[in-house]
Amino acid sequence: MTTALTRADRQRRVTNAVMTSFTALCTVFAVAILLIIFAYIAWQGIGSVNLRFLLDSPHPVGEGGGIGNAIIGTGVLLLLATLLGMPVGISVGVYLSEFGSGRFAVIVRFVVDTLTGIPSIVTGVFVYAIIVVPLKHFSASAGGVALALIMIPIVARTTEEMIKLVPHSLREGALALGAPQWRVTLGVVIPAAASGIATGAMLAVARVSGETAPLIFTAFGSRFFSYRLDEPIASLTVQIYNYAISPYDEWHAQAWAATLVLMFLILLINIVVRFFTRKKF
Amino acid sequence: MPNSSSRTANALASPWRIALSPTGNTGDAFFRGLMFSAALLVLIIVGAMILALAMKSKLSIAQFGFSFLTSRQWNPVKGEFGALPFIYGTVVSSAIALLIAVPLSLGIAVFLVEQAPYYIARPITSLVELLAAIPSVVYGLWGIFVLAPFLRVHVEPHFARWFGWLPLFQGSVTGIGLLTGGIILAIMVTPIITAVIRDVLAAVPDSQREAAFALGATKWETIRIVLVNGAPGIAGAIMLGLGRALGETMAVTMVIGNRPEISASLFAPSYTIASVIANEFTEATQDLYLSSLVELGLILFLVTFIVNGIARLLVWNVTRKSGATA
Secondary structure (H helix, E strand, C coil), rough: CCCCCHHHHHHHHHHHHHHHHHHHHHHHHHHHHHHHHHHHHHHHHHHHHHHHHHHHHEEECCCEEHHHHHHHHHHHHHHHHHHHHHHHHHHHHHHHHCCCCCCHHHHHHHHHHHHHCCCHHHHHCCCCHHHHHHHHHHHHHHHHHHHHHHHHHHHHHHHHHHHCCCHHHHHHHHHCHHHHHHHHHHHHHHHHHHHHHHHHHHHHHHHHCCCCCCHHCCCCCCCCCCCCCCCCCCHHHHHHHHHHCCCHHHHHHHHHHHHHHHHHHHHHHHHHHHHHHHCCC | CCCCCHHHHHHHHHHCCCCCCCCCHHHHHHHHHHHHHHHHHHHHHHHHHHHHHHHHHHHHHHHHHHHHHHCCEECCCEEEEHHHHHHHHHHHHHHHHHHHHHHHHHHHHHHHHCCHHHHHHHHHHHHHHHHHHHHHHHHHHHHHHHHHHHHHHHHHHHHHHHHHHCCCHHCCCCCCCCCHHHHHHHHHHHHHHHHHHHHHHHHHHHHHHHHHCCCCCHHHHHHHHHHHCCCCHHHHHHHHHHHHHCCCCCCHHCCCCCCCCCCCCCCEEECHHHHHHHHHHCCCCCCHHHHHHHHHHHHHHHHHHHHHHHHHHHHHHEEEHHHHHH
């Protein structure tokens, strides 16, 4: 143990120490940014959140007002997007996992993966071209379709991954009992993967609930309460955007408060999902 | 899945038990056809996207042709539409984002996979993923009121003082511009790049690490070998981040300044393809104006589709291979 370290060895040790600390530093930095953002939202938002703010519709500057219509609007849009996008997304996932061995499936898998990376604003332009232009006005249904299109690839891929986790012995057992394949899939495979599929679905909802770009020229936004699908509708994200770029301090404060509400919704979904998946795997 | 066998029994018991007919083939064909048509629908949607965007941008393509991509003039009043300022803004802001995000993500991923013990890696992984859950518009809000003022007061003046001889850091310091847009983008793409690199590193077989340690390599030297092994996948991760950065809209729109000019300075306001669509789409009353904006959308779609496609192929290559041996 008396051999002295050579110069080169000492250098290697120093490099090792520097680089391994650098990686830790990177991690601390990223987590710090996350905490700073969350803390700032909470600090700025908490002052303006009260029951009236949550229930009222927007008022002109100086008269208070709230985000009640935007909360309902986001709810309507998410519901519509879920109804339209979820069945398609889950079906695509089932196709890819249960029938997806051929060349066609490889193409579909590739396109679905690539589709998740398409900017949401392009989806907005597309929906504008195929729905808003023919109908000649902005509408909640156009916004719902745009969000559904964003949802489909996300749901499809998580569904495929979750169904793949179902052991083959289950399928074989059911088939051996004489059940046709559709019944094996619907009655055995999907129930076995149900919680995983639900997890993916909820994450997709969380993801699109934060979308703004595809809504600006589809659902457009509104300052009134609306439940109608053929009229423009408000949403939390568009409201935050409009208030953020306005010149009024009061609206800035409302933007922070609306952000706090939106983040609460998204974090709630994420935490619930994490809690359930932790148990499972 | 401990309770799956009881679930199977339940599932088969009702309501699917009504008729266990041996002629399940019609049902199978129908079910298969239904799932197939959903898969086909995805391809149709992509085809329809390309078709609809191409048709709506026909006017602008016919009018400007290839010069649309090289013209610096964007003047709706005069009916002049050139995309170069937006292409420049998009490329430069994404480049800044990657310059910051790639080393950062590599560091985080290496720390999580190679260094941190499980009980640290697990919660940190969740926290970093939460960065990806923050909506774009929230990053934008934070960018306007926190990041931009911070950069204006504490960062940009120092850059101007020390590196002011470079054209990159000249001009007035406002906090709103390319640099701020790039930094916001960096924060937004970091969790995505990190997550993919993490998967790629985890897919590198342990035998590589053991061999390196056995030869007397230090921790860092071992990590370098792992990184080399995962290089194609890491390249894919970076491409994925690039695809996201190119198309990111709201946060950038809120901090980049939205001026269709090309300036050498990173402090200067700029404009990205996604931002101009977001800002001007509802104002575009003339057909040519709208058509030009849709053509920008078409360009963005094609570029991000190609970038994401390459990224997926790179990542698939790495993670699939290890999946086969595992």
